[in-house]
Amino acid sequence: MTSLVIGIAGGTGSGKTTLTNALLERFAGRASAMYHDNYYRAHDDLDAEQRTTLNYDSPDEFDNDLMVEHLTRLVAGAPVDSPTYDFVHNNRAARTVRIEPKPIIIVEGILIFAEPRLCPLFDIRLFVDTDADVRLLRRIHRDVLERGRTLESVERRYLATVKPMHELYVEPSKRNAHIIIPEGGRNMVALDLLIHEIEHQLA
């Protein structure tokens, strides 16, 4: 099976998952998704407090060797057991999730276009572009409501690592994109054009 590999990058809270889900829904049964977030390094070597101090927006925090190996295997037609990640405990979770090879493979993550070994593996590279203030508001909402974080900790982490790493790595990686999509998965014009192009490439 030859798969069409679609990379979806963009800053935190930009709408990557929303776009991924829209494509998974539209191409149900024909698409699989792989998430860079699931390839954050395991940190059983550190205690819970130490894990809150890491820079999770640095490319060094991802196990890209494993991600490249898994994506290469998937594209070659073999299923992979992807790790999963626990954002509440800031560590790799025990559970794995099986990803089946499909005609469309979607790969999502803030830094996938900043990693020179991953970027060339994508046939279509999409960058979801959303203003920083909107992304920050979404991030506060998510981290406080879903990840058990305090407003102070979100603010501290945003200023210490999220914002500077975005400016250093994520934003410049936009130049590696084929298409820049303002507002991601709810941009219906972009979504329709994208679906048309994917159908065309699969035909």
Ligand SMILES: Nc1ncnc2c1ncn2[C@@H]1O[C@H](COP(=O)(O)OP(=O)(O)O)[C@@H](O)[C@H]1O
């Ligand atoms: N175009 C949009 N308009 C309004 N809210 C959106 C839009 N796209 C995403 N969201 C919301 O913003 C939040 C973050 O979106 P998400 O897709 O999870 O971003 P990311 O995966 O890039 O972190 C979610 O609550 C989602 O429902």
Ligand SMILES: Nc1ccn([C@@H]2O[C@H](COP(=O)(O)O)[C@@H](O)[C@H]2O)c(=O)n1
């Ligand atoms: N333990 C962790 C690991 C990562 N993050 C943040 O996740 C963001 C990337 O995921 P998105 O869904 O927002 O694209 C990234 O900005 C990390 O700071 C975290 O909060 N905790």
